[in-house]
Amino acid sequence: xxxxxxxxxxxxxxxxxxVEAVARAMREEWGNASSLHEEGRRASAxxxxxxxxxxxxxxxxxxxxxxxxxxxxxxxAAVLGCARARGPRRRLVISAGEHxxxxxxARSLEDEGWEVVRVGLGSDGTWDPxxxxxxxxxxxxxxxxxxxxxxxxxxxxxxxxxxxxxxRRRVPLHLDAVQCFGRIPVDLSGLxxxxxxxxxxxxGAPKGIGALFVRQGTPWxxxxxxxxxxxxxRGGTVNGPGAAGMAVAATIAGAQDWSEVLRSRGELEIGILxxxxxxxxxxSGAARLPNTSCVVLPGADSATLLDRLDARGFAVASGxxxxxxxxxxxxxxxxMGIPAHEAHATLRISxxxxxxxxxxxxxxxxxxxxxxxxxxxxxxPDPTL
Ligand code: PLP
Numbered sequence: 001x002x003x004x005x006x007x008x009x010x011x012x013x014x015x016x017x018x019v020e021a022v023a024r025a026m027r028e029e030w031g032n033a034s035s036l037h038e039e040g041r042r043a044s045a046x047x048x049x050x051x052x053x054x055x056x057x058x059x060x061x062x063x064x065x066x067x068x069x070x071x072x073x074x075x076x077a078a079v080l081g082c083a084r085a086r087g088p089r090r091r092l093v094i095s096a097g098e099h100x101x102x103x104x105x106a107r108s109l110e111d112e113g114w115e116v117v118r119v120g121l122g123s124d125g126t127w128d129p130x131x132x133x134x135x136x137x138x139x140x141x142x143x144x145x146x147x148x149x150x151x152x153x154x155x156x157x158x159x160x161x162x163x164x165x166x167x168r169r170r171v172p173l174h175l176d177a178v179q180c181f182g183r184i185p186v187d188l189s190g191l192x193x194x195x196x197x198x199x200x201x202x203x204g205a206p207k208g209i210g211a212l213f214v215r216q217g218t219p220w221x222x223x224x225x226x227x228x229x230x231x232x233x234r235g236g237t238v239n240g241p242g243a244a245g246m247a248v249a250a251t252i253a254g255a256q257d258w259s260e261v262l263r264s265r266g267e268l269e270i271g272i273l274x275x276x277x278x279x280x281x282x283x284s285g286a287a288r289l290p291n292t293s294c295v296v297l298p299g300a301d302s303a304t305l306l307d308r309l310d311a312r313g314f315a316v317a318s319g320x321x322x323x324x325x326x327x328x329x330x331x332x333x334x335x336m337g338i339p340a341h342e343a344h345a346t347l348r349i350s351x352x353x354x355x356x357x358x359x360x361x362x363x364x365x366x367x368x369x370x371x372x373x374x375x376x377x378x379x380x381p382d383p384t385l
Contacts, residue, residue, distance in 0.1 A: 003313045004359045008202075008291055009151050009179060009350035010317055015204035015252055018245040022206055025244035033238040034229055043240040050243035050250075054198070054211055057181075057254045059189035061216070066230050067243055070210035071178040071199030072101040077212050077234065078174040078195040079105045079145050080223040083114070086142035086172070091115045093135045093144040095127035095157070096335035099176060102145060103331070115140070121335040125155030125283035129162045136162075138169040143194075145174040149184065152332045152348055154292025155283040156184065160191055167192045172218050178202055178210075182253030182353075183289050194218040200242070205249035209242030256353040258290040264360040265293050265351065272297075275368040282333070282346065291351040296342045300374040305347060308370045314363050317348040 005013060029046045031039030051062040068074045079102070083092065094106050096118050106116045117135040119127050127146060136144055144166060149156045159175055166173045172194035180186050182203035188196060196213040200206070214220050214233075226235015272279050272295055282294035297305070302318035309316055329343030338346070351360070 001313050003315065004355075004363055005315045006349045006351060006355070006359075006363065007315045007317045008352040008355075009154075009348065011201050011207070012204045012352055014201075014206060014245075015249050017252060018205050018249040021248040022241045022245040025241035029240050029244065031240070033240055034227065043238070046240045046244045046247075047238045050247040051211075053247040053250045054213075057186070057250055058196075058213065059187050060213060063231075064213055064215055066212045066214060066233050067238060068210045068212055068234060069208050069236075069239070070201065071099070071176070071197055074178075074197035074199070074210050074212040075099070075101050075145070075174075075176055076105050077223055078197060078214075079109070079143070081214075081220045082143045082172050082174065082195065082218065083109060084223060085219040085221040089140055089142040091117060091135075091137070091140045091142060093117045093119065093132060093141055093146075095119045095121065095132075095146050097121045097125065097127060097150050097155075097332045098145070098147050099151060099178070100331075102147065102176060106145075114142075121332070123337050124286035125150055125153040125332070125336050126157040126286050129158050132162050133165055136166060136169065136171045138171050141171050143172040143174060145176070147176040149177070149179040149289050150283070150332060151179050152330055153283040153286075153294045153336075154179075154289035154350070155286040156180075156288060157286075159193065163192045167194070172220075179289060179292075181250070182256060183258065183291060188213065188215075195220070200246035200249060203249050203253035205246040206242055209239050209246045211246070258353060260357060261351050261353060261355055262290045264355060264357045265290065267357070268349065268360050268364060269293055269295075271364040272367065275364070276371050279371075282336070282338070289350075291355075293349045294346060295349070296338065296346050297371050298342060298345055299378055300345050300371045301378060302345055302347050304377075305370055305374050308374065309366065312366050312370070314366060317350070318346060 029042045031043040033044040033047050051065045054065045055062040110116045119131045148159050174195040175193045177196050178199045194215050199210040278298040280296040306318050329340045333343040
């Protein structure tokens with residue numbers, strides 16, 4: 001039986017067209033993009049092509065995109081690059097639902113004596129725009145860095161409700177949009193964020209390539225040392241093959257249709273609620289990414305369930321893949337007020353544009369069966385059941 005991959009928020013399977021573009025670039029555009037000869041020019045053209053694709057996708061300008069190694073680097077570049085340029089203001093505003101890399105970079109600033117304000121999450125998994133604006137005193141705040149769509153719950157916070165006002169106050173706003181590209185429209189002509197992070201392996205390109213949008217005029221200074229690549233904004237030899245793969249994947253991702261996935265997710269959630277006593281959909285009250293379903297299955301240890309589903313051919317996640325292996329409950333679920341015993345019984349099911357209704361219909365009865373099996377073996381059943 002063919003495996004069913006339902007963990008697209010961790011990473012998307014590489015698109016065959018992207019794999020081919022990477023292989024072709026490795027054969028034909030392998031030069032160093034900084035070199036002043038034909039081989040270098042060919043590599044540079046691949047990188048510039050990718051920048052233009054991102055610009056067209058988001059209604060921005062190619063010059064405003066810095067190519068990076070992925071989401072983690074883009075977020076470090078946004079926060080540290082802007083923080084360093086905004087002295088003497090030393091307040092960073094984030095939310096409690098950020099990805100672990102944003103939490104980490106915030107903590108490192110805190111260690112340097114910065115004030116970090118962590119805006120809470122509501123029970124729907126979103127941060128409150130009013131609370132963000134309240135925390136962003138322009139005299140003190142260097143920048144706000146906020147997750148737009150959450151990787152664990154799919155909850156989409158209202159970035160539009162803070163972007164224009166923060167721009168008016170001249171407080172730069174960075175959006176972690178790593179889960180947004182290819183899933184919801186990202187039109188930066190209508191959304192005046194100063195910086196936006198992207199990671200290309202989330203939409204079918206290889207790992208190790210990403211980008212950071214830095215709107216012209218944003219206070220930002222280079223945060224890592226190296227050569228003068230990326231117009232002296234980022235050191236390191238440009239990943240030309242990765243950029244070629246990202247360009248192709250972005251072109252395809254920008255045209256994807258999620259209507260079948262949305263239908264399948266609806267069917268799946270109805271089936272889960274009907275077939276698993278006590279089950280609950282996390283963040284169901286918020287606008288959500290079309291592909292993500294985060295479910296609490298009280299009394300069913302999610303690590304055990306994940307293993308059993310894996311053995312039966314289904315790949316899902318419990319919380320964020322980046323924190324898998326750590327036995328603590330997900331900080332996102334805890335911030336939403338979900339008790340630890342429920343957080344440990346939460347599964348994330350995330351689909352891709354080619355996930356078929358049939359895959360989901362095969363998955364549902366197995367999930368129902370395995371949840372019942374895990375619950376019946378549990379030595380520590382949910383106290384509320
Ligand atoms: N931000 C979010 C919301 C993510 O989901 C991830 C990856 O899971 C990252 C940042 C980090 O991206 P990368 O894996 O490209 O470093």
